Every structure is written in structure tokens, then in C-alpha cells.
Amino acid sequence: MEQFRELTTKEKALKINLNSAWYGSFAEIGAGQRTADHFFKAGGASGTIAKTMSAYDMKFSDAIYGKAKRYVSKDRMLTMLDHEYRLLEERLTDQAHEKCFFALANTVEVINYRKTNQGHGWIGIKVQLSPHTPPNDIILHVVLKDNEQIWQQEVIGIMGVNLIYACYHFPHDTDTFLRTLMEGLSSDRIEVDSLRMSGPNFEWVDNRLLALKLVKTGMTNGAMFGPNGEVLHPADALYKKNVLVFRGRFRPPTHVNMDMIHSGMKQFLEEEGVKEKDLLPLAELTLKNLTDEGIIDEKDFLDRVDILGSLGMTVMVSNFQEYYRLVSHLAKFTRKRKIGMVLGVYNLEMIFDESYYKDLRGGILEAFGILFGVDVKFYVYPALIEYAEELYSSQNFQLPRKEMFHLFQFLVDTNKIEDIEGVDPDLLHITSDQVLAMIREGKSGWESMVPDAVAQAVKTKGLFGYPLNEKVNS
Numbered sequence: 001m002e003q004f005r006e007l008t009t010k011e012k013a014l015k016i017n018l019n020s021a022w023y024g025s026f027a028e029i030g031a032g033q034r035t036a037d038h039f040f041k042a043g044g045a046s047g048t049i050a051k052t053m054s055a056y057d058m059k060f061s062d063a064i065y066g067k068a069k070r071y072v073s074k075d076r077m078l079t080m081l082d083h084e085y086r087l088l089e090e091r092l093t094d095q096a097h098e099k100c101f102f103a104l105a106n107t108v109e110v111i112n113y114r115k116t117n118q119g120h121g122w123i124g125i126k127v128q129l130s131p132h133t134p135p136n137d138i139i140l141h142v143v144l145k146d147n148e149q150i151w152q153q154e155v156i157g158i159m160g161v162n163l164i165y166a167c168y169h170f171p172h173d174t175d176t177f178l179r180t181l182m183e184g185l186s187s188d189r190i191e192v193d194s195l196r197m198s199g200p201n202f203e204w205v206d207n208r209l210l211a212l213k214l215v216k217t218g219m220t221n222g223a224m225f226g227p228n229g230e231v232l233h234p235a236d237a238l239y240k241k242n243v244l245v246f247r248g249r250f251r252p253p254t255h256v257n258m259d260m261i262h263s264g265m266k267q268f269l270e271e272e273g274v275k276e277k278d279l280l281p282l283a284e285l286t287l288k289n290l291t292d293e294g295i296i297d298e299k300d301f302l303d304r305v306d307i308l309g310s311l312g313m314t315v316m317v318s319n320f321q322e323y324y325r326l327v328s329h330l331a332k333f334t335r336k337r338k339i340g341m342v343l344g345v346y347n348l349e350m351i352f353d354e355s356y357y358k359d360l361r362g363g364i365l366e367a368f369g370i371l372f373g374v375d376v377k378f379y380v381y382p383a384l385i386e387y388a389e390e391l392y393s394s395q396n397f398q399l400p401r402k403e404m405f406h407l408f409q410f411l412v413d414t415n416k417i418e419d420i421e422g423v424d425p426d427l428l429h430i431t432s433d434q435v436l437a438m439i440r441e442g443k444s445g446w447e448s449m450v451p452d453a454v455a456q457a458v459k460t461k462g463l464f465g466y467p468l469n470e471k472v473n474s
Contacts, residue, residue, distance in 0.1 A: 009158050009184055010042050012165040017044035021131075022168060023095065024102035025051040025084045028160075029061065030072060030121060031108040031153040035160025050088060072109045074139065074233065077122040080105035085126045085135060101135070102127040102167070104160060110144065110152040119144030119152045120235075123159060127167050129201045136199025138167065140181075141233050143191040151189070158184045171201055174210060178217055193220040196231040207231045208305055208315075209298055215287060215319050216296065222318035222329055224282075227309040237314065238333035241280040244268045244340040245326070246313075247347070249289045250304045252439075252464055253311065254430045254450050263420045264342035264379045271377070274338055283313040288321055303463040310457050322356055324371035331374040339376040342420070345383050345392050352400055352408070368407070378417045384428035391428075393419045440465040 007015070016022055017039060026036040026049065036052040039045045055061040058071065065079045084103035089096065108121030124139045142159065144152040159181065166180040174197075181192065192214055197205045211223035211231055224232040246261055265281060268274055285304065290296045301317075308315050320326035323341065330339055350356065357367045382393040390396075394417055399408055411417045430449045438446040439458060447455040462468040 006183055007165075009038055009161050012161050013038040013042035014044065016161075016164060016168070017042055017048045019168075020047055021098070021100050022048060022102065022164075023050055023088075023092075023099040024048065024104065024127075025053075025088055026160075027053050027055070027080045027084050027103070027105045028156075029054055029056060029080075029107045031106070031110050031156045034153050034157030035104060035106070035164075038157055038161050050092065051084075072107050072121060074122050074141070074236075077105050077107050077124050077139070080107065081124050081126045081137070097131060100128040100131055100168075102164065104164060106156060106160065108144075108152075108156055110149045111147065113149075115147065119146070121156065123156070123163060125163055125167060127164075129168070129171055134200050136197070136201050138163065138195075138197050138202075140192055140195045141235075143193060145189055145191065155185060155190050159190065174205065174213065178210075178213055178219065182217075182219060187218050191220050193223060194231050194233045206302065208302060212290075212296070212298070212301055212317050215317050218319075221320060221325075222316055224314065224316045225305075226314050227312050229305070229309065232314070235333050238280065238330060240278065240335050240337055242268070242271075242274045242278050242338045242340070243280050243282055243330055243334055244342065245282045245284050245330070246342050247284045247286070247326075249432055250283060250285065250308055251300070251432050251436055252304070252307050252450060252454055252458060254432055254435055254454075255427050256430050257432075258311075258451055259424060259427055260342050260344075260381045260420070263422055264340065264381070266422075267379055267418070267420060268338075268340040268377075271338055271340075278337070281313055282316055283308045284316045284318055284320075284326065286321055287317070287319050290317070300464070303461075306461065306463065307454055307457055310453055311451075322367065323351055324367045327374060327376050328370050331376075336375065339374065340379060341376065342379045342381065344381050345394070345397065348378065348380055348394070348397065348417075349400070351378075352404060354400065372411065372416055377415065379420050380417060381420045382423055382428070384425060391423070391425065395419065436464055442467045 026033065028035060033052055033054050036049065039048055055064050065083055068076045070076065081103050084105060088101045088103060102125055104125045106121055106123040109117065109119060111117060111119045120143045122141055124137065126135045126137055128135050144155060146152045146155060162181050162183055166177045170176040170180055195210050195214060196207050208225050208229050211225055214220045214223045224234050224237055226232055244265055248257060250257060269276060290301055305315055318326060320329060327339060354364050357364045360366045380394045382391040385392050394412065399405060435446045435449050458464060458466050
């Protein structure tokens with residue numbers, strides 16, 4: 001049996017060039033014309049390339065595409081795509097009956113010679129998969145990690161070829177599509193932190209699942225989408241926002257979860273400089289909290305996302321098991337705004353568990369330097385100690401080692417850790433696991449443990465295994 005071999009970038013470009021059905025334009029700004037360059041060097045480029053250009057000067061760019069607020073932005077890239085694709089249709093009407101047109105555009109900022117900036121960019125393609133059909137759009141944002149301009153330019157070129165190849169060969173298989181995007185590359189060189197597919201050929205695609213797959217495959221450590229399911233670019237969504245994070249399983253959200261959210265938000269808004277108009281509540285799901293026996297149930301994931309969206313929450317799915325990694329990631333985008341973390345007291349125990357930091361040379365001190373080195377504050381939600389009939393909070397917090405007392409007290413005294421006040425103790429007996437089991441078993445009574453909007457969504461949409469059109473047992 002012939003063993004599968006991954007094609008090189010040159011082989012992919014040549015294969016595209018030799019297919020007479022695919023024809024398009026390239027507009028690349030900021031990293032040279034590295035994608036088009038691969039097609040020229042592969043040979044037979046006249047079979048693929050209608051036009052290449054790089055309006056590098058801002059005045060030339062404005063003259064062609066109109067004024068721009070930011071040149072390395074999604075809006076600029078979309079304008080480029082629309083303009084170039086429209087020209088294909090206008091100028092090549094005689095070929096429209098036999099060609100599948102595409103326009104590829106990218107606008108990129110590579111690392112400068114002082115190495116004081118972060119290389120990143122937007123890449124997109126507007127593409128027909130059959131002649132005489134409306135085009136589809138695929139939009140992605142990438143972060144470039146190489147430490148030299150020439151290497152970052154190389155990455156953009158490879159990704160561009162991979163994108164075109166994936167569009168025409170794997171449009172009906174998102175797993176293979178994503179894998180093809182990263183061929184010849186690695187997560188050490190490039191990160192894809194947002195990806196959106198739309199158009200008549202991609203109506204079946206759920207972009208929320210794409211966000212999940214970006215994290216599952218290691219193409220990024222965190223992906224975001226809004227309450228309506230729209231894929232968000234973290235740098236845009238978090239820019240100059242005060243972020244309040246709620247980490248949990250939300251399977252499903254209960255009255256306890258909502259009490260945490262509302263109480264935490266109330267206290268966060270009391271912080272200096274935090275205004276409601278600049279506040280972004282963020283529900284964060286980790287891959288660990290989505291995994292059951294090593295498998296992620298995509299239906300279960302979407303059930304949770306649907307519920308959170310109905311509650312108006314922006315959602316982040318991440319691979320940040322450790323809190324210091326999550327905070328460090330968010331701080332890259334918030335631009336010195338405040339970050340609040342609402343968490344249960346048992347999660348606070350995890351933060352002080354030194355076993356989570358054994359891979360760091362500085363151990364827990366290094367992790368805490370990252371975690372509390374930004375403007376972050378932890379809002380601790382208590383738990384009910386049933387046998388003692390009292391609340392477990394930061395006031396009676398049990399540290400793993402007595403030597404940590406002064407470190408813990410320092411964080412309390414410097415306003416980094418604070419208990420959530422006004423908690424309703426009558427809610428603390430509710431657990432998501434209990435509610436989930438009752439829903440799946442068709443038992444009644446769980447409705448009183450969740451918000452009305454959650455109960456309604458579960459029943460009308462059959463979420464979390466709710467038995468639709470079946471008699472519910474008492």
C-alpha cells in the first residue's frame with residue numbers, strides 16, 4: 001500500500017496551477033507577495049494568476065481601496081477582497097462560464113528590526129467552488145512567532161498556499177481543512193486565533209465548533225465568540241476592556257452560577273476605573289472541563305454555548321488550565337485595564353497548589369509573579385460546609401502549607417483577593433452535576449435550580465439530553 005506523503009508547498013502550488021478551473025487574484029500588503037511568489041516559482045502560473053499586487057504605500061492603498069483607520073485590520077482585508085473579486089467578475093466575463101474565481105488578500109505587520117512589536121495579520125479568501133455560483137468567504141487572523149522578518153514572511157506565503165489548496169480540496173471536511181492549513185508549519189511559528197467560514201457552500205459549518213477545533217488542534221490556546229455565535233478576534237473583543245472572567249463547566253448554568261456572575265459583577269463595578277460600558281463579562285470553558293474520558297462531546301459543548309449565549313455572555317474556549325496562563329493571555333489584549341476573576345473557594349485552593357507549577361523553574365513564586373503582576377483581582381465565592389453549618393471563604397481558607405500564610409495574607413492586604421458578599425446561602429446546595437443528572441433521567445424539580453431562561457432553552461431545544469416529546473417521570 002502506498003504511504004500517504006504530505007505535499008510540499010511547491011507541489012501544492014503546481015497542482016493548483018495545472019488545474020485550469022481555478023483562477024484568481026492576489027493582493028498582499030505588509031509581508032511582500034510571498035503567496036503569489038510560490039505560484040510563480042512552481043511553474044505554470046499563467047493557469048492560476050490573473051493579477052498580483054501590493055499597494056504598500058498608504059496613499060496608493062487609499063487610492064485603490066479607500067481610506068482606512070487601520071491598515072492591518074479585518075475591515076481593510078475585507079475591502080481588499082471585495083474589490084479584487086469584483087474586478088475578476090467585471091474583467092473576465094468571457095471566462096466566467098468555465099472558471100472558479102478566487103481572490104486572496106492579506107494585510108500583515110511583521111516584526112520590526114528592533115523586535116519591539118508582535119507580528120500578526122489578516123488573511124482571507126473569497127472563492128467560488130463551482131462556476132456561476134456566489135462566492136464564499138474564509139477569514140483568519142494569525143499571530144507570527146518567528147524572530148526574523150524573512151521567516152515571518154515565509155510563514156505567510158506557506159499559509160496562503162495552504163489556504164487555497166484546502167479550499168479546493170477539502171471544503172467539506174473541516175478537520176482536514178485545518179490540518180492542511182498547518183502543513184509545513186508549526187504552532188511555534190504561527191498561531192491562528194480566529195477563523196470564520198461563510199457562504200453558500202459553508203452553511204453547514206458551525207463557526208463555534210471551528211473555534212473549539214482551533215484549540216483542540218493546538219492552532220491556538222484560546223478562541224472567542226460572541227452571544228450570537230460570531231467568531232471574535234481576541235485583540236478586537238478585549239481591546240481596552242475591563243474583563244470579568246467566569247470559569248466553569250456551565251453544564252448547565254444554575255442559580256449558583258448566576259449568583260456568582262451578578263454578585264461578582266456588582267463588586268467589580270465598584271473598582272476604580274471600571275465602568276459598565278467598558279466591561280466585558282467572559283465565560284471561559286477549558287478543554288479539561290469539556291473532556292469526558294478523553295473525548296470532547298461537540299453536542300454537549302454547543303449546548304453550553306447556546307445557554308451562555310442566551311444569557312448574553314461572550315464565550316472563550318481555552319487550553320489554559322493554570323490561572324496564570326489565562327491571565328497572562330488576557331493581559332496581552334486589555335492594555336492595562338483591569339481583569340477580574342470570579343471563582344469558587346475550592347478553585348482558590350487549586351491556585352495555591354504547588355503541584356500545578358512544578359514545570360516552572362521558579363515554581364509557585366514565578367507563577368504568582370505572572371498571575372499578580374498585572375492589574376488582576378480574584379473574587380472568591382464561598383462554599384457551604386454542611387457538617388459545620390458555616391461558609392468556607394477566604395476568611396477561613398485552608399492553605400496547603402502553613403508557610404504560605406504570609407503570601408496569602410499579602411495578596412488579601414493588597415486587594416488582590418476578596419470575598420464575594422451578599423451570597424444567598426440557600427442556593428449553595430445546588431450543583432450542576434445534580435441538575436444534569438436530573439435532566440438526563442427525565443426527573444422533575446431541576447427547573448427550580450436554574451434560571452427560567454435556562455430551563456426554557458433546555459426544554460425547547462432538547463439540551464443536555466433532555467427527552468423531547470417524551471413523558472417526563474416524576
